[in-house]
Amino acid sequence: MKHTASFLVPLSAVILLSLLMAFGCNRTIDSTDPVRTLPDAPSTPINVSATLDTQSVTLSWEVPDTAVVKRFRIYLTDSSGANARLRDSTMGVSFSQTLTGLALNQTVYFRVATVGREGIEGLRSTPPLRVRVAPMSILIENGNIYTNRRNVTIQVNAPSGAADIKLSENEDLAGAVFQPFSSQMSFTLSDGDGVKLVFAQLVFDDGTQTGVPLVDGITLDTRARIDTVYFRPPSTIFTSGSAIDFRLRSGETGGTARISFPGENGVALYDDGSGIDSTANDGVYAARYIVPLAMTVKDGQVTGLFTDAAGNQAPARTAYSLLNIEPVNQPPTAVVLAGNSDSTGAHLTWSQNGDSDFAMYRLYRSTDTTRAVDTTSQLVAILNTQSTTSYDDAVLRSYPALAYRIYVFDQLGRATPSNKVVVIR
Structure with a gap:
């Protein structure tokens, strides 16, 4: 006799399956066993x-x-x-x-x-x-590196809908309270110079808020100082054309420095590694100064002035040594003049003057070769280039002979004559 296996299905399960098939369900069931009771749906978040x-x-x-x-x-x-x-x-x-x-x-x-x-x-x-x-950020004082004021303005970049904001120098914003949002917020930094970090949290009109605080930093710098001012070589009487190396040590980088002394109101010094400044951004500002003509300083006080990157002006400080400058009393160095001729005229040459205060050459001539040639004689040429050492004069073709002399002038207007030269046609 053949036996057929059969299963008893509870009537309630049959009814439940029929309802599910008829009306559907938006829940997912991992098991397909119709005998099991359908679990309750989990709680809605x-x-x-x-x-x-x-x-x-x-x-x-x-x-x-x-x-x-x-x-x-x-x-x-x-x-x-x-x-x-x-x-x-x-x-x-x-x-x-x-x-x-x-x-x-x-x-x-x-x-x-x-x-x-x-x-x-x-x-x-x-x-x-x-x-x-949306992108969000804060900037203290428009992103400046330094400020010399504790009261700063914070620019807030946030999407529309920002309702409240709180600001603090504590990363966890402990103790800070929310205040109405504005894209420009005032904030008072804590006392004491140094790097200050400001953190911000925003709340929007739909209740959402920022998670990781927005942050920006700035260096509070409320004072500037000058450690020392000096020049080299010290205890020297400088003259026209002398080089004086001035230095100002402040310990702060990014500022502007200058020195002054009688006759000079502002010689700029630099901390950029150029010129005599051996190391950039080390807080030592330096420059080489060339003494101009006719400058006289007797026991002059050298004063250093400094403004730091935050805009603070340091109290002026003077160098320990006094500055002395005396003008050069020597007249210009004479040159040696020579000349010859050919069918085109006279050809004059001279040695080059090497004075640091050179101003010009002036060439004079005379048709009377027996008399002196000086600055009252006929002026032939004014030559402003120190390296020029020759001149051609075609006028000689009209005379049997001409006498020449060249003068060297310095920047004070003093002149020194060369030897006299007679050139025969």
Whole structure:
């Protein structure tokens, strides 16, 4: 006799399956065993909120009953909550998730659903959470490196909808209170010079807020100083054309420095590694000064002046040594003149003058070769280039002979004559 196996199905299960087939269900069931009782759907997430950063958003939520939670799923939807697309899911029972890769300056909506231990997904949170990821930042004093005032202005770059802000020098913003948002906020830095960091947290009109605090830094510098002012070589009587090396040591970089003494109101010094400044940005400012003509300084006081990068002016400081400069009393050095002739005229040459205060050559001639040639004689040429050492004079073709002399002039107007030369045609 052939036996046929049979199973008894409870009537309640048959009715439940019939209803499911007739009306459908938005829950997922991992098991297909119709005998088992359908588990209850897990709790729907509530109090869904977001914290914003410049390139990410962290969603947080709660559930009334955590006992059956396996994980959570996060959906992108439209503003009505429809057209849901799975965006992410937690690895386990975590009540927050950070999402990256979101498009900037675009509004998106999120809903969160609980997945129970039986694999059933519950209802998604409502209403959809509106989030807009946008660049955010703060700048102290428009991004300046230094300030000499404790009261500063903070520029806040935030998307529309920012409602409140709190500022603090504490990274956890402990003790700070929210105040109405403005893109220009006033803030008082703590006392004492040094680097100051300011942190900010924003709250938006939809309840979202920033996560990691926005931050910017600035150096508070309320005073400047000059350590020492000096020149080299010391204890020297300088003359016209002498080189004097001035230095000012402040210990601060990025400032402007100068020295003054009788006859000079502002010789700029530099800390850029150029000239006699051997090391850039070491707080020592230096420059080489060439003494001009006719300068006289008797026991002059050399004063250093300094303004730091924050705009603070240091008290003036004087050099320990006194400055003495005497003008050069020697007249210009004479040159040696020579001449010859050919069919084109006279050809004159002379040795080059090497004085540092050279001004010009002046060439004179006379048709009377028996008399002296001086500055009252006929002026032939004015030559301003020190390296010029020759001149051709075609006038000789009209005379049997001409007498010449060249004078060297310095910048004080003093002149020294050369020897007299007679050139025969």
